[in-house]
Amino acid sequence: MSNVSHARSDLSGHPDASEMRARYDRVMGGRDVALVDAPVFLVGLYCAVSPWVLHFTASQPALVTHNLVMGIAVAVLALGFTVMPERMYGLSWAICAMGAWIIVSTWVVGSSPDTGVVINNIIVGGLTVLLGMVCAGAAARTHRT
Template identity: 35%
Template sequence: MSSSTPIAGHPDLAELRMRYERASETPTAQMADGLTVLGGLFVALSPWITGFAGTTPSLALNNLVTGLTAVMLGLSFAAAYHRTHGIAWTCPVLGAWVIVSVFVMSGTAVTLSTVLCNVIGGAVLVLAGLGTMAPAMASRASS
């Protein structure tokens, strides 16, 4: 039998947790998390705010699900970045999907309001997602 330290108490793991904790406390990370939540709320509610929910129900449902997913990601990044930083790449992907979805989903009426809502909301999610990924990338580069 060897007397080794349990993995939970390993000094390298504790240092890694502290590094991600410091990264999540930066103003850039906090702003990115907040923008992710706000962008997700905008995407989720935009079909009803601009009135295209009745004409394109498939896009409205897509925006609702994608937006609420982004909201949950933003909240999880803000609450536990050290545990969720590994899935930060999904936020820019969701944003790109929001932008493209208005053009590729069947049964979607391509109107000015649908295009503007999806492009603006998607761009906010892409930029906020890249901002969320930045502290983890900087943390890896400095180690």
Template identity: 40%
Template sequence: MSYPQHSSEMGLHPEMAEMRERLERAASGKAIIIEGLILLAGVYAAISPWVVHFSGAEPNLTVNNLIVGLTVALIGVGLAMVPERMLRMAWLVAPLGVWLLISPWVVTASHGARAGVLWNNCVVGAVTLLLGMAAMGLTIGLANRARR
């Protein structure tokens, strides 16, 4: 049995274009840095109630930060492991950052959260929001390249 050995046919194969795009994405330093920072921001948001010592004083906010932080961290892991499947999920990071920003005022029962709790969530929320916007920018850039 003889197989065609034409390089031009192989270059037109649809999987080759997909593989080139995947390699380009994997080699992109910006994407790797943003994915790693999203993961770290999520992990910090999840453990922050114990780092800032508000886990006992604000149980609702503790659970909130744990759930939102783990969600952000899982999105970061997904972006790093299978970016072609998770690109659309990157759009969720920005709203989760906004939620981390406003959650001390929404979730706490006393509405008198300590300054450390407020600063912690504001900083983590702002960083997560900015990373989410950066990830959104990467997805828009990749979509524009794919259209060309």
């Protein structure tokens, strides 16, 4: 019987190792914040479903539509960050602006919102601003180098 098991060897001796390393660097494009895309997406999804989670669909119908649209927009931008990072990270500041609007819109769009609605939108908006700033900082750092 022949021995079909292959001994594991180090790839550093592979003739295409430098080419594979260069291709990997080119594909990743120096992205430091690949882990930020998922939290931005999750914050967007939570913003979209928060009216039903906190049960303010009957008392604040305008805010329901607003949170749904803003949440979907944030989630779509997060998907864009994942699919086309080199093109989309210029829109990181838009995420910050959307987060600030989510905070302020509680009083602009809503009509005398409850404390739970206010706290929810402040937390969601604050997280959106924070994650947008992380993405914007990483984009600025990538373009500088």
